[in-house]
Amino acid sequence: MKSLRLLVPLALFVVIAVFLYLGLARDPREIPSPLVGKPAPAFTLAQLKAPDQKLSTADMKGQVWLLNVWASWCVSCRVEHPLLVQLAQANVVPVIGLNYKDKVPEGIAWLAQYGDPYKISVVDADGRVGIDWGVYGVPETFVVDKAGVIRHKHIGPVTPEALQNTILPLVRELQKA
Amino acid sequence: MRATALLLVAMFSVGAIAATSDAALDARLKKLDEELRCLVCQNQSLADSNAPLAQDLRREVRSLADAGKSDAQIKEFLVARYGDFVLYKPPVKGSTWLLWFGPFLLLAGGAVVWWSVSRRRARPSRETPGAVDGTAVNAGVERARELLNDPRT
Numbered sequence: 001m002k003s004l005r006l007l008v009p010l011a012l013f014v015v016i017a018v019f020l021y022l023g024l025a026r027d028p029r030e031i032p033s034p035l036v037g038k039p040a041p042a043f044t045l046a047q048l049k050a051p052d053q054k055l056s057t058a059d060m061k062g063q064v065w066l067l068n069v070w071a072s073w074c075v076s077c078r079v080e081h082p083l084l085v086q087l088a089q090a091n092v093v094p095v096i097g098l099n100y101k102d103k104v105p106e107g108i109a110w111l112a113q114y115g116d117p118y119k120i121s122v123v124d125a126d127g128r129v130g131i132d133w134g135v136y137g138v139p140e141t142f143v144v145d146k147a148g149v150i151r152h153k154h155i156g157p158v159t160p161e162a163l164q165n166t167i168l169p170l171v172r173e174l175q176k177a
Numbered sequence: 178m179r180a181t182a183l184l185l186v187a188m189f190s191v192g193a194i195a196a197t198s199d200a201a202l203d204a205r206l207k208k209l210d211e212e213l214r215c216l217v218c219q220n221q222s223l224a225d226s227n228a229p230l231a232q233d234l235r236r237e238v239r240s241l242a243d244a245g246k247s248d249a250q251i252k253e254f255l256v257a258r259y260g261d262f263v264l265y266k267p268p269v270k271g272s273t274w275l276l277w278f279g280p281f282l283l284l285a286g287g288a289v290v291w292w293s294v295s296r297r298r299a300r301p302s303r304e305t306p307g308a309v310d311g312t313a314v315n316a317g318v319e320r321a322r323e324l325l326n327d328p329r330t
Contacts, residue, residue, distance in 0.1 A: 031216065034260040101229070127233050134258040136216035136230055 033134050033153040040067075040144050041132035045122035048099050048107055055096070055122050057148060064174045066095045066167075067142040068118070068158075069130065071102040072110035074138040080157035081114050087163065088117035093171045097121030100130050100138055143167060145174045206239055209248055213238070213255060214263050222265065 035041070044056040068084060070077045088095060097118035099107045104123060111121070124130055133142065134153075143152040152170055154162055210224035217228040223235055234255070241251045255263045267273045 028219065031262045032260060034257060127230075128237075131233060131237055131258060134260075136259065 029137075030155050031136070033150075035134050035150050036153055038150060040142070040148050040150050041129070043122070043124075043129045043132070045098075045124060045129060048097070048104060048111075048121035048123050051104070051123075055120050060094075060096065060144065061148055062146050064093055064146055064171055065144050066093055066171075067098055067133070067144060068095050069098045069100050069133070069135050069138050069140045070121075071100045071138050072106040073102065074100075076157045077139045078114065080139055080159075081117070083158055083160060083163060084117035085115040088119075092168065093175075094119040098129065098133075098135075099123050100135065101125065101127045141167070143170055143174070146177065202242065205248070206235070206242060209238060209242075209251060210235055212265050213252070214265055216259055216263065 040057055042057045044054050047053045047055055070081075084095060087093070095118050097120070099121050101124065104125075107121070107123075111118075127135075133140075137155065139157055141154040141158055142150050145151050151174060152167065154167065158167065207224055211222045213223040213234070215221045215223050215226035215228055215231040215234075217230050218226050221231075223231050223238070238251055238255075241254060246254070252264065261267055261273075267276060269277050
């Protein structure tokens with residue numbers, strides 16, 4: 001009984017240490033999105049390269065697709081960009097670009113310079129659609145399933161690990177469904 | 178001349194009415210913005226932050242308020258997009274139960290420990306040797322008297 005009581009401080013220490021460790025291991029910048037598992041917010045926006053044509057979320061129904069939020073002023077978009085270009089060449093899944101709070105000529109010039117991995121890019125000049133999608137930083141990438149439900153959100157530049165271990169397996173699984 | 182004066186008065190009073198209702202709306206929005214977190218600079222409220230997203234969200238909050246939405250509806254709009262994180266005061270629900278009531282649990286636990294420790298300390302103080310066994314003391318006194326009265330000494 002006495003020896004059990006001596007273990008109490010140790011047990012308390014372990015509990016606190018585990019909580020603190022979990023707290024340290026989490027990235028506070030990654031805010032879990034309440035939109036995962038919910039229908040993707042609808043938009044109908046003008047296309048970046050063809051301003052007289054529109055793209056709507058309804059047009060993407062029936063296929064798995066990625067929405068990548070990007071901007072020419074976004075430095076970390078350049079980090080993930082080569083990976084997106086590779087992904088586009090592999091032709092696994094269509095990537096729609098949301099050109100977020102950008103100027104159209106600058107967006108087009110940026111794609112000309114670094115390559116255009118997007119099936120279509122649409123223009124969200126005032127960031128309204130971004131707010132609907134819960135975007136709070138660029139880049140962000142969403143996985144949307146055939147029924148138009150958001151299945152995953154990646155915050156920050158897509159890394160090769162995130163693409164290989166999370167995004168692509170999910171895409172393949174959703175494509176089979 | 179008179180008509181011009183009247184027109185001027187009318188213009189100014191309309192301006193004044195618009196200004197007071199604007200001030201009330203501004204105060205309401207300021208209070209609301211202070212309860213909402215900026216997602217970019219996370220330790221600042223929407224009211225304090227100059228991040229572009231905070232400006233956009235303040236504009237969004239204002240346009241929702243202009244559309245006649247209540248504070249609760251505006252918060253709901255933001256929570257649906259950004260989660261509870263956007264609220265500085267987390268709502269009471271299953272996942273936040275520990276956060277809200279954990280401190281009280283710890284307080285109650287502390288009270289139990291304090292109570293049991295103070296009880297254990299109080300008990301032995303009644304058993305300290307100095308204050309016990311009057312008969313033994315009396316026997317000692319009696320023995321001393323006998324020795325004093327003993328003629329042999």
